[in-house]
Every structure is written in C-alpha cells, then in structure tokens.
Amino acid sequence: MILKSQVEWALHCxxxxxxxxxxxxxxxxxxxxxxxxxxxxxxxxxQSLSQARLVDSTLGPSGGYRLSRPPAEITxxxxxxxxEGKERSFVCNNIRANNPCRPEGYCDAGPxxxxxxxxDADEAWRASLRAVTLAxxxxxxxxxxxxxxxxESFEWVMKRVG
Amino acid sequence: MILKSQVEWALHCxxxxxxxxxxxxxxxxxxxxxxxxxxxxxxxxxQSLSQARLVDSTLGPSGGYRLSRPPAEITxxxxxxxxEGKERSFVCNNIRANNPCRPEGYCDAGPxxxxxxxxDADEAWRASLRAVTLAxxxxxxxxxxxxxxxxESFEWVMKRVG
DNA sequence: TCCAATACGGATATCGTTTATCCTTATTGG
DNA sequence: CCAATAAGGATAAACGATATCCGTATTGGA
Ligand code: SF4
Ligand code: SF4
Numbered sequence: 001m002i003l004k005s006q007v008e009w010a011l012h013c014x015x016x017x018x019x020x021x022x023x024x025x026x027x028x029x030x031x032x033x034x035x036x037x038x039x040x041x042x043x044x045x046x047q048s049l050s051q052a053r054l055v056d057s058t059l060g061p062s063g064g065y066r067l068s069r070p071p072a073e074i075t076x077x078x079x080x081x082x083x084e085g086k087e088r089s090f091v092c093n094n095i096r097a098n099n100p101c102r103p104e105g106y107c108d109a110g111p112x113x114x115x116x117x118x119x120d121a122d123e124a125w126r127a128s129l130r131a132v133t134l135a136x137x138x139x140x141x142x143x144x145x146x147x148x149x150x151x152e153s154f155e156w157v158m159k160r161v162g
Numbered sequence: 163m164i165l166k167s168q169v170e171w172a173l174h175c176x177x178x179x180x181x182x183x184x185x186x187x188x189x190x191x192x193x194x195x196x197x198x199x200x201x202x203x204x205x206x207x208x209q210s211l212s213q214a215r216l217v218d219s220t221l222g223p224s225g226g227y228r229l230s231r232p233p234a235e236i237t238x239x240x241x242x243x244x245x246e247g248k249e250r251s252f253v254c255n256n257i258r259a260n261n262p263c264r265p266e267g268y269c270d271a272g273p274x275x276x277x278x279x280x281x282d283a284d285e286a287w288r289a290s291l292r293a294v295t296l297a298x299x300x301x302x303x304x305x306x307x308x309x310x311x312x313x314e315s316f317e318w319v320m321k322r323v324g
Numbered sequence: 325t326c327c328a329a330t331a332c333g334g335a336t337a338t339c340g341t342t343t344a345t346c347c348t349t350a351t352t353g354g
Numbered sequence: 355c356c357a358a359t360a361a362g363g364a365t366a367a368a369c370g371a372t373a374t375c376c377g378t379a380t381t382g383g384a
Contacts, residue, residue, distance in 0.1 A: 002341095003163050003252050003280075004371065011276050012257060027330065036260025041373050047332065060381025061329040076279060090165050095174060098198025101314040113302035114173050117238060118165075121290035128283035140275035152263040162330095162382090164370095166342065189359070203344050209361065222352030223358040324353090324359095 006045040006083045009037055013046065014079055015141060016157060017055065018071035018134045025057075027064035030160040034153075045083050052082035062162030071134035077126055079134075089125075090118035168207040168245045171199055175208065176241055177303060178319060179217065180233035180296045187219075189226035192322040196315075207245050214244035224324030233296035239288055241296075251287075252280035 013031050020026060028046055032039035046065055049055045054074055055065045067074060092115045096102070111119070142150060175193050182188060190208055194201035208227055211217045216236055217227045229236060254277045258264070273281070304312060 001163055001165050001246055001251055002249070005253075005255055006371090007252070007280075008255060008257065008276065011280075015276070029330085034261065035257045037257065038373060040375075043331075044333095044373095050331085057331060058381075059330055059332090059379075060383090061327095062382060063330045063380085065331090076283075084163055087164070089163055090169070091167075093167055093170060095170065095197045095199065099196065099311075099315060101311055101318050103311065106308075106311065109306075112306055113299055114170065114177070116302075117291075117294050117299065118169075118173075121238070121287050124290040125283050125287035128286040129279075132279050137275055137279065140278075144271075144274055146268075149261075149263055149265065149268065153261060156263050168342090191359085200344065202346075205360075206344095206362090212360085219360055220352075221350075221359055221361090222354090223356095224353065225351085225359045227360090 001089060003080070003084060006048070007080055009035065009042055010045045010049055010079050010083045011076070011137075013042075013065075014049070014054075014067070014074070014134055015137055017065060017067050018074075018138050019154065020066060020157070020161060023066065025062065025064035025066050025162040026157065026160065027062075027162065030064070030157065034156065048083045049079070052078065054078055054082055058162070064162050067134070071138060072136075074134045075130050076132045076134075076137075077129035080129055088119055088122045090115065090122060163251060165242070165246060168210070169242055171197065171204055172207045172211055172241050172245045173238070173299075175204075175227075176211070176216070176229070176236070176296055177299055179227060179229050180236075180300050181316065182228060182319070182323060185228065187224065187226035187228050187324040188319065188322065189224075189324065192226070192319065196318065210245045211241070214240065216240055216244055220324075226324055229296070233300060236296045237292050238294045238296075238299075239291035242291055250281055250284045252277065252284060 012035055016031065016034065017026060028039055028043045031037075031046070032042045035042075046055070046057075050057050050065070053068055056068045057063070057065050092111060096112060097106075099106075145153075174197055178193065178196065179188060190201055190205045193199075193208070194204045197204075208217070208219075212219050212227070215230055218230045219225070219227050254273060258274060259268075261268075307315075
C-alpha cells in the first residue's frame with residue numbers, strides 16, 4: 001500500500017505555487033524542470049489538481065497554473081485526494097457472504113466490525129491530513145531551507161512566471 | 163493506494179481463530195472453505211501471520227493454525243503489518259535533490275516538512291489500528307451477527323478443528 | 325493576422341505489484 | 355507406512371502505476 005509518487009510531486013508543486021505572487025501563473029515546464037521530473041507525466045498530476053479545482057490554469061504562452069484559493073484554505077488532504085482519489089484504502093470484498101452457514105440474503109446487513117474499524121483508521125489518516133494547510137507547509141519549509149537556497153529558488157521561479 | 167485483499171482475509175481468519183477453544187488448531191483448508199477463498203493463496207497470508215509470530219502452526223493431519231497469544235494481546239496493526247508490511251505509505255523520492263539552485267550535497271539534511279506531515283498521518287492511521295485488539299473485534303462481531311448464525315458458524319468450525 | 329507556447333485529453337507502451345496456481349519438501353498424527 | 359498438513363519456490367495472469375507520444379484548442383505576443 002504505497003501512495004503514488006504523483007502525490008509527492010503534487011505537494012511539491014503546490015508548495016511552489018503557494019509562494020507565487022498573487023495572480024501569477026507557473027508552467028508545467030518550469031515545475032518539471034525545477035523538480036527534475038518528466039514534464040508529460042507531471043502534467044497528469046497537475047491536471048488532477050485542476051479537475052479538483054485546487055488550481056486555475058491558463059493557456060497560451062506565459063500560461064500555467066496558480067492556486068485557486070489562498071494557501072491557508074487548501075489542505076494536504078485536498079491535494080492527496082485530488083491525485084490519489086477519495087476511495088478508502090480498505091475495500092470490503094464481502095467474503096462473509098461465502099459463509100456456508102449463512103441464511104439467504106444475509107449479507108445485505110451493512111458493513112461489519114472489521115470494515116468499520118479499518119475505515120475508522122482511514123478516517124484518522126484523513127483527519128490528520130485535513131489538519132495541515134499549504135500555508136503551514138510553506139511556513140515549515142521556510143524554517144527548514146537555508147535562506148540562501150530559499151531566495152535563489154524564489155528567484156529561479158520568478159524568472160519563469162507568466 | 164489500496165490494501166491487499168489478503169488484509170481482509172487475514173483479519174477474518176484471525177477473528178475465527180480468536181474464537182477457538184484454547185490450544186486447538188484450524189487448517190487452511192477449513193478457513194478457505196469457510197470464507198470461499200482460494201486455499202493456496204490464502205495459505206500465503208497465513209504464512210505471513212506465522213512469520214510475524216502472530217499464530218502458531220502444526221503439521222500433519224489435524225494440523226493448522228492457532229493464535230500464539232490471547233486475542234486481547236493482538237492488535238489490528240499487528241495483523242495488517244504482518245501481511246502488508248511495515249513500510250510507510252508515503253515514500254520520499256528526494257526530488258528536492260534536483261533543485262537546480264541547490265548547493266552540492268544539500269539533500270543529506272533529513273526529511274523535509276512534506277515527508278514529516280505525510281508520515282505523521284501514517285502514524286495516526288497506525289495508532290488507530292493499534293488501539294483495537296482481536297478481543298474487541300470478537301465482541302463487536304458477536305453483537306452484529308445474529309445469534310443463530312453465530313452458533314451455527316461456531317459449530318461448523320468445531321467440526322473441523324484439530 | 326500569424327506563430328509559438330501552453331493546457332488538456334486520448335492512445336499506447338513499459339514496468340512492478342498483486343493475485344493466483346502448481347509443485348516439491350518436510351513434518352506429524354493415526 | 356500413509357494421508358493430511360504447513361512451508362516455500364517457481365511461474366503465470368491480471369491489474370495498476372509509470373511514462374511517452376500525439377492531436378486539439380486556446381491565448382499572448384510578434
Ligand atoms: S463487511 Fe466485514 S465481514 Fe463482510 S466481507 Fe466486509 S470486512 Fe468481511
Ligand atoms: S524530503 Fe521532502 S522535499 Fe525532499 S524529496 Fe522527500 S518529500 Fe520532497
């Protein structure tokens with residue numbers, strides 16, 4: 001049970017987009033180059049963010065992506081679910097329906113204890129991700145990253161914004 | 163990011179084993195038949211439980227599996243990790259190492275904020291699973307399952323224990 | 325007006341994991 | 355000694371993740 005690498009890519013891209021000046025766009029090409037990722041495939045992750053309405057996009061030269069809301073209003077869960085899907089990690093295959101002792105039509109009775117417990121854990125995971133916003137991420141990153149690198153990265157990006 | 167169906171299988175099997183009289187064994191064949199699962203493949207899941215020391219096994223006719231500890235001392239997390247592995251769901255591919263602005267050797271500086279946040283969520287998931295024991299599962303199931311089916315299933319199993 | 329750069333989406337190929345089956349070996353109760 | 359079992363290796367099918375390619379529509383700038 002491993003998250004796709006697109007999750008990491010999307011989070012990194014959102015961190016960059018969260019640092020952009022208001023209203024500016026950054027292209028897939030710049031994001032791919034900055035992270036050393038295959039442009040065409042990263043594009044799929046960004047399209048997922050776009051379909052989830054987390055980012056706006058424009059076409060044409062100087063086109064690209066920007067966050068559709070303030071970073072404080074986008075959570076990790078929003079991003080993760082955009083690329084990974086909203087399905088729960090535990091899927092119930094209803095194997096109790098194969099119980100040789102069961103009466104006919106018994107298994108219509110809703111999810112059992114096993115499913116409920118697994119889904120509770122899934123919800124705990126989601127709650128944890130829901131509690132962190134992109135604004136908080138940028139704050140943390142700014143503390144981690146050496147000031148010189150932080151500044152140079154910002155300038156690198158600013159040379160390429162639309 | 164979907165858990166393997168072996169997780170569900172293993173949990174169901176543990177629920178059965180938790181209801182066995184002290185010291186009795188139940189075979190893969192019986193467990194597979196009860197749940198309508200392919201015997202050979204279910205066997206792999208049970209072997210995982212065995213390697214994780216959650217169950218004991220014996221060979222020969224009337225051989226099979228039993229819990230190696232009281233149900234109150236085996237958690238959902240034990241079972242899930244036995245078949246799914248202990249690796250965290252978010253793997254960091256260190257893409258910040260590709261940052262064109264980074265100084266040489268920068269990325270040795272440990273996990274960044276993104277990884278920490280994702281790993282915190284993973285730990286919240288594990289903590290939730292760690293809080294539920296097989297004893298609690300059996301209690302819940304006994305409430306859910308109609309008494310007649312519960313009794314018949316128990317008798318079905320008892321006809322096959324070693 | 326035209327061109328180049330871009331987002332978007334469909335088609336396809338590659339790769340690894342999950343799922344599943346088969347077979348051999350060692351062990352053990354009857 | 356025999357039959358039933360756990361254990362584990364080898365292998366294949368099915369599926370999803372990864373990755374690339376191309377065609378279309380849109381748009382800013384020359
Ligand atoms: S509902 Fe519960 S008992 Fe039924 S198949 Fe799903 S996990 Fe198993
Ligand atoms: S440590 Fe953080 S910044 Fe570096 S690659 Fe992993 S997730 Fe990305």
